[in-house]
Amino acid sequence: xxxxxxxxxxxxxxxxxxxxxxxxxxxxxxxxxxxxxxxxxxxxxxxxxxxxxxxxxxxxxxxxxxxxxxxxxxxxxxxxxxxxxxxxxxxxxxxxxxxxxxxxxxxxxxxxxxxxxxxxxxxxxxxxxxxxxxxxxxxxxxxxxxxxxxxxxxxxxxxxxxxxxxxxxxxxxxxxxxxxxxxxxxxxxxxxxxxxxxxxxxxxxxxxxxxxxxxxxxxxxxxxxxxxxxxxxxxxxxxxxxxxxxxxxxxxxxxxxxxxxxxxxxxxxxxxxxxxxxxxxxxxxxxxxxxxxxxxxxxxxxxxxxxxxxxxxxxxxxxxxxxxxxxxxxxxxxxxxxxxxxxxxxxxxxxxxxxxxxxxxx
Amino acid sequence: xxxxxxxxxxxxxxxxxxxxxxxxxxxxxxxxxxxxxxxxxxxxxxxxxxxxxxxxxxxxxxxxxxxxxxxxxxxxxxxxxxxxxxxxxxxxxxxxxxxxxxxxxxxxxxxxxxxxxxxxxxxxxxxxxxxxxxxxxxxxxxxxxxxxxxxxxxxxxxxxxxxxxxxxxxxxxxxxxxxxxxxxxxxxxxxxxxxxxxxxxxxxxxxxxxxxxxxxxxxxxxxxxxxxxxxxxxxxxxxxxxxxxxxxxxxxxxxxxxxxxxxxxxxxxxxxxxxxxxxxxxxxxxxxxxxxxxxxxxxxxxx
Numbered sequence: 001x002x003x004x005x006x007x008x009x010x011x012x013x014x015x016x017x018x019x020x021x022x023x024x025x026x027x028x029x030x031x032x033x034x035x036x037x038x039x040x041x042x043x044x045x046x047x048x049x050x051x052x053x054x055x056x057x058x059x060x061x062x063x064x065x066x067x068x069x070x071x072x073x074x075x076x077x078x079x080x081x082x083x084x085x086x087x088x089x090x091x092x093x094x095x096x097x098x099x100x101x102x103x104x105x106x107x108x109x110x111x112x113x114x115x116x117x118x119x120x121x122x123x124x125x126x127x128x129x130x131x132x133x134x135x136x137x138x139x140x141x142x143x144x145x146x147x148x149x150x151x152x153x154x155x156x157x158x159x160x161x162x163x164x165x166x167x168x169x170x171x172x173x174x175x176x177x178x179x180x181x182x183x184x185x186x187x188x189x190x191x192x193x194x195x196x197x198x199x200x201x202x203x204x205x206x207x208x209x210x211x212x213x214x215x216x217x218x219x220x221x222x223x224x225x226x227x228x229x230x231x232x233x234x235x236x237x238x239x240x241x242x243x244x245x246x247x248x249x250x251x252x253x254x255x256x257x258x259x260x261x262x263x264x265x266x267x268x269x270x271x272x273x274x275x276x277x278x279x280x281x282x283x284x285x286x287x288x289x290x291x292x293x294x295x296x297x298x299x300x301x302x303x304x305x306x307x308x309x310x311x312x313x314x315x316x317x318x319x320x321x322x323x324x325x326x327x328x329x330x331x332x333x334x335x336x337x338x339x340x341x342x343x344x345x346x347x348x349x350x351x352x353x354x355x356x357x358x359x360x361x362x
Numbered sequence: 363x364x365x366x367x368x369x370x371x372x373x374x375x376x377x378x379x380x381x382x383x384x385x386x387x388x389x390x391x392x393x394x395x396x397x398x399x400x401x402x403x404x405x406x407x408x409x410x411x412x413x414x415x416x417x418x419x420x421x422x423x424x425x426x427x428x429x430x431x432x433x434x435x436x437x438x439x440x441x442x443x444x445x446x447x448x449x450x451x452x453x454x455x456x457x458x459x460x461x462x463x464x465x466x467x468x469x470x471x472x473x474x475x476x477x478x479x480x481x482x483x484x485x486x487x488x489x490x491x492x493x494x495x496x497x498x499x500x501x502x503x504x505x506x507x508x509x510x511x512x513x514x515x516x517x518x519x520x521x522x523x524x525x526x527x528x529x530x531x532x533x534x535x536x537x538x539x540x541x542x543x544x545x546x547x548x549x550x551x552x553x554x555x556x557x558x559x560x561x562x563x564x565x566x567x568x569x570x571x572x573x574x575x576x577x578x579x580x581x582x583x584x585x586x587x588x589x590x591x592x593x594x595x596x597x598x599x600x601x602x603x604x605x606x607x608x609x610x611x612x613x614x615x616x617x618x619x620x621x622x623x624x625x626x627x628x629x630x631x632x633x634x635x636x637x638x639x640x641x642x643x644x645x646x647x648x649x650x651x652x653x654x655x656x657x658x659x660x661x662x663x664x665x
């Protein structure tokens with residue numbers, strides 16, 4: 001019953017892609033390799049070039065320079081209808097004058113698939129996206145989630161080498177979006193097609209991807225697995241874009257790191273010299289009982305500001321001596337709540353050396 | 363418990379009486395606000411048409427009779443006029459579609475600024491009188507007009523072509539005047555076609571021609587249908603252009619009406635012609651509505 005896509009999954013290799021709109025450079029010397037069968041997400045704020053890159057992959061936007069290879073085939077000049085790449089559009093782009101069946105059958109019809117086989121494959125695709133028996137529905141009779149599934153079925157029914165998705169879940173409400181994230185992920189696991197997914201939602205990217213390419217200003221800032229990206233961001237942008245972060249300026253001297261007069265311990269070897277930023281994630285901070293130095297723990301002294309109760313957890317904002325704000329998040333366990341400081345009170349915050357990351361202060 | 367029982371007792375509902383009275387007052391006030399326009403509709407549409415219908419029921423001697431309608435079946439010239447009117451309407455509508463569809467398509471694909479400049483050229487003739495435009499065509503198309511003298515000077519033809527004072531003159535003039543009525547609704551509907559749908563078509567393996575044929579064209583049909591309906595209906599009642607460009611050889615419905623009333627002063631017969639034109643037009647609109655759905659006739663509210 002499962003469409004067999006896995007054997008035909010192909011790697012994509014993009015080399016030195018350049019794209020300018022007038023004098024504005026949207027993509028600059030961009031290189032990216034997507035492995036066969038991988039789920040890779042292009043993550044970035046609007047204007048970072050992620051959608052343009054996807055459009056270049058699909059063939060709707062012509063690059064100024066560069067090479068795209070799918071397997072061994074150069075496709076940079078191939079017209080979109082000959083690329084054999086499935087795509088799910090942000091607004092689904094279902095054909096309003098066709099019913100669900102004909103929407104999904106459309107790519108098969110273009111490829112001259114016989115009508116009995118078409119019916120069979122559309123049926124399987126509907127099955128796969130859990131829309132059995134809805135083939136005769138008109139597009140405007142479907143809910144947002146169902147349209148999403150039809151768009152997905154249409155993009156995979158012809159067993160494309162690659163599937164592209166342009167923020168496909170952004171129009172759905174939160175609950176449905178999270179449900180679809182899991183479903184898309186498991187569909188990808190079953191079919192194994194090479195997938196390039198575009199989103200500006202970092203949680204979505206972390207939930208779904210094998211690897212994430214964080215894009216900013218037309219470049220890839222960092223390309224890594226979600227865990228690596230979160231644990232060891234390499235630039236200030238990545239640290240700020242993925243998860244919550246506060247930054248504390250630190251100084252490196254002779255291979256050791258100093259915050260004011262305190263030495264900071266890091267897991268990775270410290271840079272030799274210069275100004276850097278320490279990345280502090282709210283959930284990595286702990287409330288300490290006292291200021292006594294402990295091995296492998298950096299202690300930061302601050303003054304409690306607002307404490308915001310969020311049901312399962314709380315966020316405590318604390319001000320450093322220079323006025324900089326730090327956030328601490330912890331779960332509402334009774335032992336934590338018992339030691340909860342009052343606003344205005346001085347506190348000591350602990351950050352494990354393994355969790356202490358430095359990025360260049362640009 | 364008391365709230366529960368009050369919920370079910372209709373007479374004892376809180377303020378129900380005064381709320382109902384308030385609703386009644388509001389609808390009366392709305393009716394009062396509407397009354398000027400209702401009066402206008404009655405005075406300038408319902409009354410004259412009713413009067414027209416009334417007039418058509420009396421013959422020349424002022425006696426109540428069906429003679430004015432019987433004439434349609436008895437006199438061959440009436441039937442001929444009827445056939446001519448529909449022939450011209452079909453040809454002009456066809457010509458408008460052939461010229462207007464590519465034009466609207468081009469306009470819809472142009473960048474916004476270029477499209478609005480081109481649209482001005484589509485709308486510009488609207489601001490010129492129909493009479494002036496018709497005479498301009500006469501100057502261009504007549505026996506010694508611009509086209510004939512150019513073609514003869516270039517040696518393409520030796521005898522002047524008869525372009526004016528016949529059916530072709532009528533068709534050329536009317537097509538020019540009615541083209542914007544097709545292009546504008548068609549352009550509006552083409553602009554609403556989602557570009558992503560066309561991209562999706564190509565992405566799924568349809569080449570440019572297949573994408574146009576299977577996606578763009580079907581999606582533009584509602585706009586085309588409303589343009590066709592407007593042009594066709596306007597053709598049926600057209601007067602100035604066929605009167606001037608037809609050279610007396612192409613007699614359309616409205617010209618017949620003018621002849622009957624001003625030449626022969628037979629108001630009953632003229633009124634009957636008007637009633638028949640109105641009924642035929644309404645029947646056609648009904649037919650279009652039935653065939654194409656509300657979108658075709660609800661022109662300006664398309665989507």
